[in-house]
Amino acid sequence: MSESSGISHRRGRPLRRALIAVLSTLGLAAAVATAATLPANASAPPPPSGWTQVFLDDFNGAAGSGVNTATWQYDIGTSYPGGPPNWGTGEVETMTSSTSNVSLDGNGNLRITPRRDAAGNWTSGRIETHRTDFQPPSGGKLRVESRIQMPNVTGAAAKGYWPAFWMLGAPYRGNYQNWPSVGELDIMENVQGLNTAWAAMHCGTNPGGPCNETSGIGGSTPCTGTTCQAGFHTYSMEWDRSTSVEEIRFYVDGANFHTVRANQVDATTWANATNHGFFIILNVAMGGGFPAAFGGGPDSGTQPGHPMVVDYVQVLQSSGGGTTPPPSGNRDAYSAIQAESYDAQSGLSTETTSDTGGGQNIGWLANGDWALYRGVNFGSTAATQFRARVASGAASGVSGLVEVRLDSRTSAPIGSFALGNTGGWQSWRTVPANISSVTGTHDVYLTFTSGQPADFVNVNWFDFAH
Structure with missing residues (x-):
């Protein structure tokens, strides 16, 4: 202050x-x-x-x-x-x-x-x-x-x-x-x-x-x-x-x-x-x-x-030392993870969404922004697909990648999809992407990469599928 x-x-x-x-x-x-x-x-x-x-x-x-x-x-x-x-x-x-x-x-x-x-x-x-x-x-x-x-x-x-x-x-x-x-x-x-x-x-x-x-x-x-x-x-x-x-x-x-x-x-x-x-x-x-x-x-x-x-x-x-405890598995990879329920973030804001189900979405996402979701439990049967509920009112020619990374926001993405304008910042669609096979419990990072500095996507929720 x-x-x-x-x-x-x-x-x-x-x-x-x-x-x-x-x-x-x-x-x-x-x-x-x-x-x-x-x-x-x-x-x-x-x-x-x-x-x-x-x-x-x-x-x-x-x-x-x-x-x-x-x-x-x-x-x-x-x-x-x-x-x-x-x-x-x-x-x-x-x-x-x-x-x-x-x-x-x-x-x-x-x-x-x-x-x-x-x-x-x-x-x-x-x-x-x-x-x-x-x-x-x-x-x-x-x-x-x-x-x-x-x-x-x-x-x-x-x-x-x-x-x-x-x-x-x-x-x-x-x-x-x-x-x-x-x-x-x-x-x-x-x-x-x-x-x-x-x-x-x-x-x-x-x-x-x-x-x-x-x-x-x-x-x-x-x-x-x-x-x-x-x-x-x-x-x-x-x-x-x-x-x-x-x-x-x-x-x-x-x-x-x-x-x-x-x-x-x-x-x-x-x-x-x-x-x-x-x-x-x-x-x-x-x-x-x-x-x-x-x-x-x-x-x-x-x-x-x-x-x-x-x-x-x-x-x-x-004075106790030690490292961060392992993820507790408190999130189910196969149920919708609300995007605004992040544990940490950089560069995003939240707003009321007009999408089905109401609530909030994260938005104004641009190159370099990210959100962290701790303890996502994928179970013993590998997840092979990622889905996200997204919207974009980006200007013509502005687009970017929605990426999924595990346990570190600097690790290589396990999957991604590209998104441009969907018809408006509250014009929602569900976009799937293939990912590398994942089992067990991980911290999940959503990262956003674009060749332009402009905002290119809002996210309401995401989940995974076998």
Whole structure:
């Protein structure tokens, strides 16, 4: 959320939703899912086996008191000293340490509340940890999580609201000019009272660069059960150095909806963004680049006084090494695999589909884009065919390949088909392709290759056949 718009998009189209995927660490998933259903004044759940708690604030204290200043520091005004104005994002509020903006509620929660005075000026709150050393040990993992209810306001009354739970690389503190190379991890962002949580990693150079700035490498998901605004949900990030390729995974209520891997960018960019500690930030901004992408605000219809309510912030660490567990076989190769149920991706967005069955499709796919589907079980009888439900509104002369790869997105394709215009971006057809014989359980990558940079395909679902 620092000097970016905070929105994850591609070619001007916002990334809207990612379907929930399975958490890799089942014990941790259970703990987080339990945390999401706890009462509003619950304590943080105990660390699962193999994890150690290295930071906790349960926000216990007298109603109306401020945060513990031994743990947190207030960000005051409209910028860091000497840093970019309006916190680098164009937001319009002035941050204060006043308990009218930042206070405990006496029931184990922190409230960060935007206010507007009679002259129309906005104030709000932004706090960050004194500690700047949060990072996983070599070969281990770090998990940063918070149980949060977003400001309970929607529609026109929510215009301009921008709550966030995020982290900045330690080298930013005191410099304030080296973003995004020093890294930013947005664990939860939300705007305009939408029932959507966004997550992103920022890195590299701005604008553009290997991390698609100012957008970053991002994904999003809806809150399920209760909306993000109507109830508490647990938002978390797991930074994993135990895998063969380092990963940063983002979760809502224990469900992994977005993953960034080290091999998505060059080694120097990744090292500059991750080879140091991070500090944690909680804030509610008003206005700025991210709300502007969804209609702007705040305006005269925006209602002040709706707080982001934070139950706890917890950091866990695991020193356990080991490699990524083998695929669990949780997907059936011979049933339709919904394209939006990816476990990781690069370059795609999702949208509502008009195809039979409804739901969403992945789209705006172009050369170099890809999506990963873990644990696809082909069984003992070899699959020899791949089918995908696709559509294209590509311009005349624009086409490309839809490819299937196993276990690595750089392995040779086991099959592919070419696609050009089908009559429109929602004009769907099922296209088959022969593939090399496959048995057992594999991670499946859909990759997209074209001789032109333009988008050439949308995908709704795919499956395999004998």
